[in-house]
Amino acid sequence: MKVVATIEARMTSSRLPGKVLLPVLGQPMLYYLVNRLKSVNLISEIVLATTTNATDDVLIDFARQEGIFFYRGSEEDVMSRVIGAAETTNADVIVEITGDCPIIDPDLVEQTIQMYLHHDAAYVSNTHISSYPDGMDTQVFSLKSLKRSAAMTDDPLDHEHVSLHMRNHPEIFSHIHLIAPPSLYWPSLGLTLDEQADYLFLKKIIETLNPKNPLFSCLDTIQLLKQNPDWLEINRHVIRKGNT
Structure with a gap:
C-alpha cells in the first residue's frame, strides 16, 4: 500500500495570516514540518494540499x-482537497497532517501509521482522544474510507474538518486511538501555530533544539519546557479551537 502524507496549508489563516511561511533560523515554519515528514520511512510521498487562491x-x-507534490483545491471543502491531493499521488493510505504542526515528532507519525497498517481499523489517530501535546496530531485512514465518508455527508462542517464524519461514526468506520505514555502526556501544552504568541514560542523551541x-x-x-517553565507563559493565553 502506498502511504502518502497530505499537509493542509493556506496563507489566509484568520488568526495569523501567512503563518506557515514565518521564518525561523532562515527557513519557513513549513520547512520544519516537511523535513520531519521526509524522515518517516513509511511515507512514500508528501503532498501540500493548498487552495486555488492566488495568495497560495x-x-x-x-x-x-x-x-x-502539491494539489490545489477548495478552500472551504478541505475534505475534497485532501481527496484530490491523495489521488494525485495514487495514494492508498492518507496520513493527514495540518500545516500548523511544525515540530511534529516523526516517531509518533510512524507509530500511528504502523498501528494502522497492522490492525483492522478504518481510522487511527493520536489526537481524537486528547493526551499528547497539541501539535503532534496524526490521523491515518485509507483514501477509500475518506471517499466513502465524503459520499455519505453533505454537511459543510464535515467537509471543512476532513475526518469529522469518520470520527463521529465509529459504527461505520472502526477506530483505534493512541494514548500518550506518562512521559509524553501533556494535552494542555500548545505546540500548534495558531497565533503570534505561538510563533514566538515555537521559534524559541526550534532555535534552542534544532541546531x-x-x-x-x-x-x-x-x-526543555520543564527546564524553562517560564517559557510557557508566552502562549498560555491562546485559546485553541479544539478537536471539532
Whole structure:
C-alpha cells in the first residue's frame, strides 16, 4: 500500500495570516514540518494540499523548492482537497497532517501509521482522544474510507474538518486511538501555530533544539519546557479551537 502524507496549508489563516511561511533560523515554519515528514520511512510521498487562491501561489513555489507534490483545491471543502491531493499521488493510505504542526515528532507519525497498517481499523489517530501535546496530531485512514465518508455527508462542517464524519461514526468506520505514555502526556501544552504568541514560542523551541538535532522529539521539547517553565507563559493565553 502506498502511504502518502497530505499537509493542509493556506496563507489566509484568520488568526495569523501567512503563518506557515514565518521564518525561523532562515527557513519557513513549513520547512520544519516537511523535513520531519521526509524522515518517516513509511511515507512514500508528501503532498501540500493548498487552495486555488492566488495568495497560495507562494506555497506552490515552496513545494517545488522542497521537491514535494502539491494539489490545489477548495478552500472551504478541505475534505475534497485532501481527496484530490491523495489521488494525485495514487495514494492508498492518507496520513493527514495540518500545516500548523511544525515540530511534529516523526516517531509518533510512524507509530500511528504502523498501528494502522497492522490492525483492522478504518481510522487511527493520536489526537481524537486528547493526551499528547497539541501539535503532534496524526490521523491515518485509507483514501477509500475518506471517499466513502465524503459520499455519505453533505454537511459543510464535515467537509471543512476532513475526518469529522469518520470520527463521529465509529459504527461505520472502526477506530483505534493512541494514548500518550506518562512521559509524553501533556494535552494542555500548545505546540500548534495558531497565533503570534505561538510563533514566538515555537521559534524559541526550534532555535534552542534544532541546531543540535533537527529531528528533536516530543520528549526533547517537553524536557526543555520543564527546564524553562517560564517559557510557557508566552502562549498560555491562546485559546485553541479544539478537536471539532
